[in-house]
Amino acid sequence: MLKKLCKIICIVTVIVLLTSSCGRGSESAQTFNPSSPAIKSINSIKPAVESSTKVDFPKNIYKMDVNLDTKSKMLTGEEKLTYINKSKISLKEVYFHIYPNAYREKETTPAQFGFNETFPEGFSEGNMNIKDIYVNGKVSDFEISGKDKTILRVPLKKELKPGSKVNFNLNFTVKVPKGKDRLSYYNSSYNFGNWYPIAAEYDDKGWHLDSYYSMGDPFYSTVSDYKVNITVPKDYVVAATGESAREKLKKGLKTYSFSESNVRDFAFTTSNKFKVKEEKVDGINIKCYSLGTDKELSEQMNYATNSIKIFNRFYGKYPYKTYSVAESSFLTGMEYPGIVFISDNPVYKKGGYYEAIVVHETAHQWWYGVIGDDEVNEAWLDESFACYSENIYNESIKNSREYFLQLKDYYYIYSKNNPDKKVMLKPVQDFKDDMEYSILVYYKGAVMLDDFREKVGNENFFKIIQTYYNRYKYKVTRTEDFIKVSNEITGKDWNEYFNKWLKGE
Incomplete structure (x- = not known):
């Protein structure tokens, strides 16, 4: 950046x-x-x-379906994650970053360029609401922590051994703040960067649970495979990570489908004013x-x-x-x-x-x-x-x-x-x-x-x-x-x- x-x-x-x-x-x-x-x-x-380069190491697999309501400025999403324990120890829990929560309060908002520039019309709140989480098909407890409330902890009923998999289903909503940032809307465009629950990394230093610092790009992730369906009003065009398939129209809405392998993140932006x-x-x-x-x-x-x-x-x-x-x-x-x-x-x-x-x-x-x-x-x-x-x-x-x-x-x-x-x-x-x-x-x-x-x-x-x-x-x-x-x-x-x-x- x-x-x-x-x-x-x-x-x-x-x-x-x-x-x-x-x-x-x-x-x-x-x-x-x-x-x-x-x-x-x-x-x-x-x-x-x-x-x-042959990818011969384990990867997580993300499948997401999201719907953007441009009237309420709300994104509704369902995430299915096949998570693999890539560490050398058994895990009793898995952590996620839920970065949109950093926009809940002005004090924690990562406005890298200052509030006047990032929020030209004044501070606008954003957040992520985790509705429910399922682990291997069963409802799970979860805990949100961190000074900016961007850390999501999901306990596992059974320890996850090295190389083993576990399936998560997360249902969530994202309130999009009005401004000019990684996650924001302004004029005719919407930015969705660092917008979904992404698994935190565990390596020889342990869990990486850093806050969403305003300094730099405070992100760290390994490559995963993604399949994401994004539904928007029919006059909106979506640009995103990965290869796009044919769009589907239904009741005034258009669904774009994207997929990509071996990428560290997934982002998209959408507007009804795009020239392509x-x-x-x-x-x-x-x-x-x-x-x-x-x-x-x-x-x-x-x-x-x-x-x-x-x-x-x-x-x-x-x-x-x-x-x-x-x-x-x-x-x-x-x-x-x-x-x-x-x-x-x-x-x-x-x-x-x-x-x-x-x-x-x-x-x-x-x-x-x-x-x-x-x-x-x-x-x-x-x-x-x-x-x-x-x-x-x-x-x-x-x-x-x-x-x-x-x-x-x-x-x-x-x-x-x-x-x-x-x-x-x-x-x-x-x-x-x-x-x-x-x-x-x-x-x-x-x-x-x-x-x-x-x-x-x-x-x-x-x-x-x-x-x-x-x-x-x-x-x-x-x-x-x-x-x-x-x-x-x-x-x-x-x-x-x-x-x-x-x-x-």
């Missing part, structure tokens, strides 16, 4: 780049040409070798949903297709059949598997910020989507990579590093003025403010990757990236995994180097 700081600073530099190096503001983007001699030092790199455009790129179906003009829709498609081509080339093939870019009443951009939410703010379109959002969020399809990480404790593993991906995009398509050099300059100015703020590898809640989080996790991480690239050379750098991508596809990585690949490819120990950057040692 592009943070508030990136709105103010990080991508403001891109605006300068887009308007100066390309000689334009809102004109159409240049078309990516992999054979172009724009920057030989990067475009001469051999394209990533396409590889398929589709194109095929590298065998991938690109779908763009715009609330603006036909010209803006074409630009949006250009940014999306260019991004997919470039990251396919330098990182590795996008493994899903569909990728969607959807405008909504959102403040910047937000990544989800197979879909990203993009702000409909007209100021961004005029200034060039819009392209940067699409590029950044598309990069997250690789860094967070395919390769996962614990975004609460090691956020640099996706945000630093996504931020630096903007530079890869600009080098390849624009023959320019101007954006990155401005970013680099700003980081060093901040570092000089804040010598006590060096550690970027720490939990999101330990950052003092959004400025520190964004400068260190986005900027410093990107500067580190560029410095590392300079030290190992282009060929080794991209070999490391591609090896890392192929090896950990669909898995969750930690910092030591990236360092391990770097050591392996170069034949050199980089632990001390990364510790200095990441931990300020």
